[in-house]
Amino acid sequence: MTSSGNKNLYTVLQVGFPADSDAACLLLPNNVVISYGILHQESARYANLLVSLGVQPGDRVAVQVEKTAAAVFLYLGCLRAGAVFLPMNVAYQRHEIEHFLDDATPRLFVCRPESRALAGELAAKACVPHLLELGDDGGGSLAGSAAEHQDTFATVIRRGEDLAAILYTSGTTGRPKGAMLSHGNLAANAQVLHRLWGFRSGDVLLHMLPIFHAHGLFVAIHCALLNGSPMLFEPRFDAGRAVSLLPRATVFMGVPTYYVRLLAESGLTRQQCAGMRLFISGSAPLLKETFDDFKTRTGHTILERYGMTEGGMFTSNPYDDERRGGTVGFPLPGTTIRIVDDAGTPVKTGEVGNILVKGDQVFVGYWRMPEKTREEFTEDGYFKTGDMGRLDDNGYITIIGRSRDLIITGGLNVYPKEIEEMVDGIPGVVETAVIGRPDPDLGEVVTAVVVRQRNETGVSLTETGIISALKGTIAGFKVPKQVYFVDELPRNTMGKVQKNVLQQKVLSGNWAAPAEAYDEGRIRDN
Numbered sequence: 001m002t003s004s005g006n007k008n009l010y011t012v013l014q015v016g017f018p019a020d021s022d023a024a025c026l027l028l029p030n031n032v033v034i035s036y037g038i039l040h041q042e043s044a045r046y047a048n049l050l051v052s053l054g055v056q057p058g059d060r061v062a063v064q065v066e067k068t069a070a071a072v073f074l075y076l077g078c079l080r081a082g083a084v085f086l087p088m089n090v091a092y093q094r095h096e097i098e099h100f101l102d103d104a105t106p107r108l109f110v111c112r113p114e115s116r117a118l119a120g121e122l123a124a125k126a127c128v129p130h131l132l133e134l135g136d137d138g139g140g141s142l143a144g145s146a147a148e149h150q151d152t153f154a155t156v157i158r159r160g161e162d163l164a165a166i167l168y169t170s171g172t173t174g175r176p177k178g179a180m181l182s183h184g185n186l187a188a189n190a191q192v193l194h195r196l197w198g199f200r201s202g203d204v205l206l207h208m209l210p211i212f213h214a215h216g217l218f219v220a221i222h223c224a225l226l227n228g229s230p231m232l233f234e235p236r237f238d239a240g241r242a243v244s245l246l247p248r249a250t251v252f253m254g255v256p257t258y259y260v261r262l263l264a265e266s267g268l269t270r271q272q273c274a275g276m277r278l279f280i281s282g283s284a285p286l287l288k289e290t291f292d293d294f295k296t297r298t299g300h301t302i303l304e305r306y307g308m309t310e311g312g313m314f315t316s317n318p319y320d321d322e323r324r325g326g327t328v329g330f331p332l333p334g335t336t337i338r339i340v341d342d343a344g345t346p347v348k349t350g351e352v353g354n355i356l357v358k359g360d361q362v363f364v365g366y367w368r369m370p371e372k373t374r375e376e377f378t379e380d381g382y383f384k385t386g387d388m389g390r391l392d393d394n395g396y397i398t399i400i401g402r403s404r405d406l407i408i409t410g411g412l413n414v415y416p417k418e419i420e421e422m423v424d425g426i427p428g429v430v431e432t433a434v435i436g437r438p439d440p441d442l443g444e445v446v447t448a449v450v451v452r453q454r455n456e457t458g459v460s461l462t463e464t465g466i467i468s469a470l471k472g473t474i475a476g477f478k479v480p481k482q483v484y485f486v487d488e489l490p491r492n493t494m495g496k497v498q499k500n501v502l503q504q505k506v507l508s509g510n511w512a513a514p515a516e517a518y519d520e521g522r523i524r525d526n
C-alpha cells in the first residue's frame with residue numbers, strides 16, 4: 001500500500017490541519033498555546049518513544065491520566081505508531097484497572113504519578129512490560145522520555161479495518177466490555193459529523209469533556225482537528241468558567257448535566273452567547289425542560305445527538321432544519337437505523353422497538369469476546385444497540401431507554417422514561433429515575449426515585465401525593481408502587497443516571513425508608 005492510501009486516522013485528520021503550522025490548536029488555561037506544528041512534532045516524539053519501547057502496530061497502550069496536552073500527544077502518537085489506544089476513566093480503582101490490564105494485555109501502561117504504587121503492582125501482576133507516568137502538569141517519566149526522541153515520524157500505514165482504540169463501555173449496568181474501534185470507524189464518523197455540523201473557518205471549540213470517553217476524545221477532538229480549529233482545552237467542566245469562556249468560542253459540546261449547570265449560572269445570557277454558533281448535547285437524555293429553558297435564556301437551540309461507545313455517533317438533529325427537543329434527530333448520512341420488535345420485525349411509526357444500527361462507524365466487535373460480538377449483531381450486519389426508541393411521522397427518533405431497563409410487571413411492559421416524564425411533570429419534582437423492584441408476585445414493581453424541591457415550610461411532596469397525581473392519568477400497572485426520595489440521583493461522569501446503584505440500594509434495603517410504608521393494597525391495583 002502506498003502512503004497516499006494510508007487509512008491511518010492521523011493521516012485522515014492531518015488533511016484538515018492549517019497550512020500555517022503556527023496556527024493554534026490547544027489553548028490551555030495557563031495561556032500556553034500549542035500550535036498545530038507543535039502538535040505534529042510532539043506526537044512524533046511520542047510515536048518514536050512507543051517504537052523504542054517495542055510497541056508494535058496492534059499493541060495496546062493503556063492510559064489512565066488526567067486531561068492534558070501531553071495526553072493528546074500520546075493519543076496521536078499511538079495512532080501514528082499504529083498502537084491501539086486504551087483510555088481509562090481516572091475514577092477507576094483497583095478492581096477495574098486489574099480487569100482492563102488482564103483483559104487487554106497492553107505493552108505499556110501510562111498512569112498518574114500518585115497512583116504509581118497501585119499501577120506498578122497491577123502492571124506486574126498482568127505482566128505489562130512498561131509503566132510510565134504522566135502528571136496533571138504534563139510532567140513525569142512519559143514526557144521526559146518522549147522529549148529525548150526525534151520530532152519527526154513517518155505515520156505507520158494502516159488499513160481502515162486495523163484497530164485504533166479500545167474503549168471499555170461505561171458499565172452502568174454490567175461488567176465493562178472492550179469495544180474495538182478501527183481507524184476506518186473513527187475516520188468515517190469524524191468526517192460525517194464535521195460536515196453535518198457545519199464546521200467552518202473561524203470555529204473555536206470549547207472543550208470541557210473528559211478524554212477517556214468517545215464524546216470528548218473522538219467526537220470533540222476529531223471535529224476540531226479535521227477543521228484545523230483551536231480548542232479552548234480545559235481540564236474539566238466548570239460552569240462558571242464555561243460561561244466566562246463562551247465569548248471566545250463558537251462551538252460547545254456537553255452532556256446534559258453541563259447544560260443544567262450552565263442554566264444555574266446567572267452569567268449565562270444572550271449577550272454572553274452572542275458569538276456562539278452551536279451547542280451540542282449527548283451521551284445521556286436531555287430533558288425537554290432544559291432544552292426549552294436554554295433556548296429562552298440564550299436564544300440557542302441545543303442540537304441533541306445520540307450514539308454510544310460502540311461506534312460514536314449514530315443520529316443527530318439537523319443543523320439547518322428544525323431541532324426537536326426530546327428527540328435525537330435522524331440517522332447520520334451513511335447510517336441506517338431499524339426499529340424492530342423482539343422477533344426482528346420493523347415496528348410501525350410511533351411504536352417503541354429495539355434500535356439496530358448499521359454504518360461505517362459501527363465498531364468491529366468486543367475485544368476477545370467473539371461470542372458476545374456475534375450475539376450483538378444480526379445476520380445482516382446490524383448492531384443491536386440495546387436502546388429502545390421510536391420514530392415519529394417526520395422521521396425524528398426518540399430514545400426511550402435501555403432495553404435492560406424495561407420493567408415487566410405482571411407480564412406488562414413499562415418503559416421507565418414514560419413514567420419519569422409523568423413524574424417530572426408533577427409540581428415540586430426536580431427529576432426522577434424509575435426502576436423495577438423485584439417482586440415475588442408480579443416479577444417486578446414500578447418504583448420511582450425522586451428528587452423533590454423543598455419549600456421554606458419543609459418537605460412539599462409525599463409518596464401519596466405523587467401516586468395520586470398519576471392515578472387515573474396512566475394505567476394502574478404503570479403507576480409507581482413505591483416512591484423513594486433522594487437529594488440527588490447518582491450519575492457517572494458522563495451524566496448517566498446509575499440505575500444499577502439505585503437497584504442495589506433498593507435490593508440491599510440500604511435506603512432511608514420511603515416516605516410512607518409499602519402498601520400491599522397498591523399492588524392489587526395492577
Ligand code: AMP
Binds near residue numbers: 387401494
Ligand atoms: P456510552 O457508551 O457511555 O456513550 O453510552 C451510550 C448510551 O448512552 C446509549 O446507548 C444511550 O443509552 C445513551 N445515550 C447517548 N446519547 C443519548 C441521548 N442523546 N439521549 C438518550 N440517551 C443517550
